[in-house]
Amino acid sequence: MSTPALPNWRPDFEAIAHWVAPGSRVLDLGCGDGTLLRFLKERRGATGYGVDISDDNVLACVKNGVNVIQSDLEAGLSGFESGSFDYVILSQTLQATMHTERLLKDILRVGREGIVSFPNFGYWRVRMQLLAGHMPVSPELPYQWYDTPNIHLFTLSDFENFCRGHGVRILERLVTTDGRPVSAMPNLLGALAFYRLDRAPGASPVAA
């Protein structure tokens, strides 16, 4: 897949778009200016909505010609029917949410599948900075401790443990560093992680 000529295209959108089947119904949580949705609409024939809380992002989405619902993710996804989307996407936002557990459950209630990406706090460069006695700052975690929106930092292993314990099935995983896939020792060598998830068969239905 070639990188599209969209001004705010992010490399991680590539991996997400790759997993979205053509013609799907998509809900993009924390959609920013709607770049990913616009790409999915134009190249994949996807339909759907973005959700964002910021006035600027809502305006940017409307300018981008994509549907956007101004809403606070922390208030939950009660405005969306169960199973009403093929994919619910949460791109590099999970670590910045307060009600992380509830949101993940809600994602798999509303979507047939969830696509989640997040910075890996187990990445070796992160560990080195911590060993050196400092909170890590990296391209994936570009904030200082005092201005970061990230309040729930976690590693690949943490996330996979969470999934096991919450009836979430991992369908596919992609780990990258500097945009290149990582296969060996991903929890140590991977900077960014992508997961395609659904509800494990037999798992108790997740409540909103």
Next chain:
Amino acid sequence: MNAVAKVPGSVGVVAPSDMQFDEPLLLKSGAVIPSYSLRYETYGTLNADRSNAVLVCHALNASHHVAGSYAHDPKDVGWWDNLIGPGKPVDTDRFFVVGVNNLGGCHGSTGPATPNPATGRPWGADFPVVTVDDWVAAQARLADRLGIRCFAAVVGGSLGAMQALQWTIAFPDRVRHALVIAAAPKLSAQNIAFNEVARQAITTDPDFHGGDYYAHGVVPRRGLRLARMLGHITYLSDDAMAEKFGRALREGEFKFGFDVEFEIESYLRYQGDKFSTYFDANTYLRITKALDYFDPALACGGRLAEALKGAAARFLVVSFTSDWRFSPARSREIVKALLDTGKDVSYAEIDAPHGHDAFLMDDPRYHGLIRAFLADADIDRSAQT
């Protein structure tokens, strides 16, 4: 086109027109209006493929006079002039904008104060109760006569937004964009209660004469004043009122009497007095009933999503955080119904302090959204493919 002298940002001096309809209109109530006239204004120019028309629907007390001003009264500026004009969010250099006074109104269209052809006297109490559906049907006939098959957009706030919503249901192939602002999918009991108090104020005024006050040469002015004062309280937020008036006294001290003392009293009395000089009481009664009756989901067992299933427009739904008359939760009901049926919809919740009246304010976030949403609204894609 009515615009004559144009000043920057304004459509300039405008003049209304009248369109006469001699085909009877069957109303939702079963009553029939044998013939009627609608007063309207237009700004901008209808383009060659007639794809750039925008209909602006008015709310309770407004009219067809949406933008610009009158040669004989330059201070009479259209009620949504901050939104509509050359270079404004609804840009009259691109769009052909139509404002129309609804059937049953009192700003020039056929209504209770105009003569009933059967008797030659004002319709008065005999003027039927009209609904949002009836207004939209009448607007569609006006569109036919103006040569507009499909509107690029139908825009409305409050009761006007209900008309925009109804357009997408009644005429799905005649509206490409619907701007549903400060709306509710139906009134709550509290909303109806406010309307009922307003109606009681009017109908219990001794000058009401059962609605036939025209023959007595009087107007139920006291009732209209009260109705307007009550309405005004619901259009403003508590914060906006506190900010604007607080507990300020006109003469700085208590008088221990019942004349105007607090600034808010003075304001409400002024608004009530002004309103009672120009608004027809029978029209007020009918418009509040139209509000009460609006409930497009009713025919679908209360399922709004089903009522909107056939809609084909792209929607922009906007609410304002401090609006307690039609709160954001009411707009979210509309959004939810549109989401459930997979419609194209964007929703914005504007953090504004003004209450329900915020939809009339010049807020850059709000106006910016409307401008962006209408960016290519005049392009009829269905006509190109």
